[in-house]
Amino acid sequence: MESKGCCSCKAKTEAPRPPTPHVAMLVTPGMGHLIPLAELAKRLAAHHGVTATLVTFASTASATQRAFLASLPPAITSLSLPPVDLSDLPQDAAIETLMSEECARSVPALTEILTELKSSKRLVAFVADLFGADSFDAAVAAGVPKRCLFFPTNLHGLTLILNLPKLHESIPGEFKDMAEPLRLPGCVPIPGPDVLSPLQDKSNPSYKWMVHHGARYREAHAILVNSFDAVEPDAAAALRAPEPGRPTVHNIGPLTQTREGSTVGGGPREACLEWLDRQPAKSVVFVSFGSGGALPAEQMRELALGLELSGQRFLWVVRSPSDEGAVNANYYDAESKKDPLAYLPEGFVERTKDTGLVIPSWAPQIKVLAHESTGGFLVHCGWNSVLESLVHGVPMVAWPLYAEQRQNAVMMSTEGGVGVAIRVPETKRKEEIAEAVREMMVGQGKGALVRAKVAELQKAALEGLCEGGAAAAALAEVVHTWTGEDK
Ligand code: UDP
Secondary structure, eight states: OOOTTOHHHHHHHSOOOOOOEEEEEEEOSSHHHHHHHHHHHHHHHHHHOOEEEEEEOGGGOOHHHHHHHHTSOTTEEEEEOOOOOOTTSOTTOOHHHHHHHHHHHTHHHHHHHHHHHHHHSEEEEEEEETTOGGGHHHHHHHTOSEEEEEEOSOHHHHHHHHHHHHHHHHOOSOGGGOSSOBOOTTSOOBOGGGSOGGGSOTTSHHHHHHHHHHHHGGGSSEEEESOOGGGSHHHHHHHHSOOTTOOEEEEOOOOOOOTTTOOTTOGGGGHHHHHHHTSOTTOEEEEEOTTTOOOOHHHHHHHHHHHHHHTOEEEEEEOOOGGGTOHHHHHHSSSOSSOGGGGSOTTHHHHTTTTEEEEESOOOHHHHHHSTTEEEEEEOOOHHHHHHHHHTTOOEEEOOOSTTHHHHHHHHBTTTSOSSEEEOOTTOOHHHHHHHHHHHHHOSSHHHHHHHHHHHHHHHHHHHHSTTSHHHHHHHHHHHHHHSOOO
């Protein structure tokens, strides 16, 4: 037995513990980027003893973001890059262009930050996300040992972006004009108009940016994807097959906020949870279009009337209509600037007051999805929202807007996809909306199949995250490449 007093022997025989490994993560703008990266950081801290610095851009210092960052555990710190001048970009520059430009122009400041972190901590890796590939230059300049890409959507999206430099050569026209759906290895065929929105106009700089990112992703040592095999098994198999020059791909999802960890949307907004407490089990449709999603005024009206017509209870996060120029503004600052309730059809709130609740701008989505009264989600198909719905076993009605949401809707839908969502037809008439909502909630045909499939994927998602599960093992493998240590 070891002598308690013999500490000098112990000091001689035991190697000194290496300092805590640290990772820097660059978060491209949007809560949909920050939330999963923060969740990754939490997992690294809780299960692997890795601390993290989240580096954000000056353009996204919204109150929602500040509150979220302040709520993170002490192992995760954050700092903001200084503002960069984007005033030379056109007024109507796409979000993808703004984010890519802001990242490229921030490389010198990021290099300084990474150099400083490297001098004060055991900086083992740098993680960029979706639009951040140019930041790899900063990681190289600062001498960070490993560069990783965190891909916050799914393997279908990653396959598309990785193939873009090749598709740029092989498809001369516009995606939306393709006679046949786009077929990629392991992926559900995607009709041209549903392909990623920044690719829909090749003369727009956002297209060139995406091709550029697709080429630079290959410079990563590894790509971490927020998805899981059961939701896209064939794409997972295709990306597992080795391909020269392509980084290893690790499916580490679903990384979603936990109910306990979700503090965004606190304060008076929590009244919606009290409202949910008073509704019957699985009776409420949650309606939300993500952190930036807004509808044109006409669609907003049809949605209101469709919800009313469906006869289902609903909780709707309402934003000012997009034809008021709100999309970009919402994206960067999750609060609506005008009173969105003013755009609802006359008398709607009064007529539906016993069965529905409308709340402006933002809801504690995780808590809503986890609530037993929630029975369905009319969703814009932002990937975080899709994963959150699956993790909580909530069936979906798909109403995609922009970015990769239309692709996700194809993947999720009953028409050729994995079958966890009913897609609202393009015409968006109130009768069609009511029909889709009713079918998802109580229908015995497609609706019943969707509800059963969601339960199956929920089980697979939760099993993967448990100790020894596929997602946990994939993350452990990544950490091992950073630290050389097994945890
Ligand atoms: N979210 C929320 N409350 C809202 C709207 C969004 O908590 O009212 C959260 C949601 O839970 C998800 C993220 O914001 O984690 C949105 O990400 P997603 O990928 O679904 O869509 P995006 O905002 O990127 O379009």
